[in-house]
Amino acid sequence: MTTPARTTSPALPLRLGVNIDHVATIRNARGGDHPDPVRAARIAAEAGADGITAHLREDRRHISDRDIRALARDIELPLNLEMAATEEMLAVALAHRPHAACIVPEKRRELTTEGGLDVVGGCDHLVPFVERLAAAGIRVSLFIDPDSAQIEAAADLGVPVVELHTGAYCEATGAACERELERIRYAAGLASTLGLECHAGHGLSFETVGKIAAIGEIRELNIGHFLVGEAIFCGLDSAVKRMRALMDKARAEATGRRTA
Numbered sequence: 001m002t003t004p005a006r007t008t009s010p011a012l013p014l015r016l017g018v019n020i021d022h023v024a025t026i027r028n029a030r031g032g033d034h035p036d037p038v039r040a041a042r043i044a045a046e047a048g049a050d051g052i053t054a055h056l057r058e059d060r061r062h063i064s065d066r067d068i069r070a071l072a073r074d075i076e077l078p079l080n081l082e083m084a085a086t087e088e089m090l091a092v093a094l095a096h097r098p099h100a101a102c103i104v105p106e107k108r109r110e111l112t113t114e115g116g117l118d119v120v121g122g123c124d125h126l127v128p129f130v131e132r133l134a135a136a137g138i139r140v141s142l143f144i145d146p147d148s149a150q151i152e153a154a155a156d157l158g159v160p161v162v163e164l165h166t167g168a169y170c171e172a173t174g175a176a177c178e179r180e181l182e183r184i185r186y187a188a189g190l191a192s193t194l195g196l197e198c199h200a201g202h203g204l205s206f207e208t209v210g211k212i213a214a215i216g217e218i219r220e221l222n223i224g225h226f227l228v229g230e231a232i233f234c235g236l237d238s239a240v241k242r243m244r245a246l247m248d249k250a251r252a253e254a255t256g257r258r259t260a
């Protein structure tokens with residue numbers, strides 16, 4: 001598999017979106033107000049996050065409607081709302097007008113978003129959601145597996161952004177890990193060649209972030225579960241700062257290698 005020719009500079013900055021869903025998971029375990037996702041968003045911003053991501057699920061298992069209202073109103077960083085392509089979620093997005101909306105597949109029984117959207121098979125369903133979000137000035141992204149057909153279908157749909165699912169890479173070991181990484185590299189190159197801004201996320205940790213951050217076409221990483229888990233041991237501020245430093249180091253080293 002040969003990576004398609006680059007159309008963007010490999011030195012473009014890499015943004016960090018901090019997903020605060022699981023702050024709400026912990027709060028909901030007791031049903032009160034603590035810990036507050038808005039406070040977490042502010043700490044993440046101070047620690048170097050470039051954006052805040054939150055997924056309002058149909059079953060409201062973590063983030064609530066009230067959280068989205070508070071995040072949209074009270075935080076200064078751009079808000080990226082992860083949402084299923086349903087009329088209910090579209091109404092929430094149009095009411096709060098986040099900076100971006102990332103359309104994700106959603107299954108009731110899954111523990112987390114298990115795979116990417118089927119843009120190839122679900123194109124007719126997605127079109128009106130993409131059009132109505134875009135008409136409201138919301139930057140639309142599609143969460144997809146690193147698969148050429150899905151990327152081409154996303155480009156045909158006219159969205160500005162795709163987010164590549166890194167879950168399979170993060171879970172793989174040995175040779176499979178290298179294969180998954182190569183799929184992501186190829187997909188990022190293809191997305192960029194087709195004029196799509198490329199984001200990535202799911203399952204990223206201190207250990208797995210470096211190789212993804214080194215891919216020059218990727219412009220943003222969205223990371224949540226690991227950061228909130230790590231915050232238990234070292235604090236959210238310290239977890240975000242360390243993630244930011246690892247991303248920046250990997251990016252700088254890769255850029256140095258490419259320009260040497």
Ligand code: PXP
Pocket residue numbers: 019021055082102104112113143163200201202203204222223224225226
């Ligand atoms: N990106 C998308 C589109 C997601 O759905 C999620 C999980 O909500 C993430 C990134 C973050 O994944 P994780 O919590 O595993 O870091």
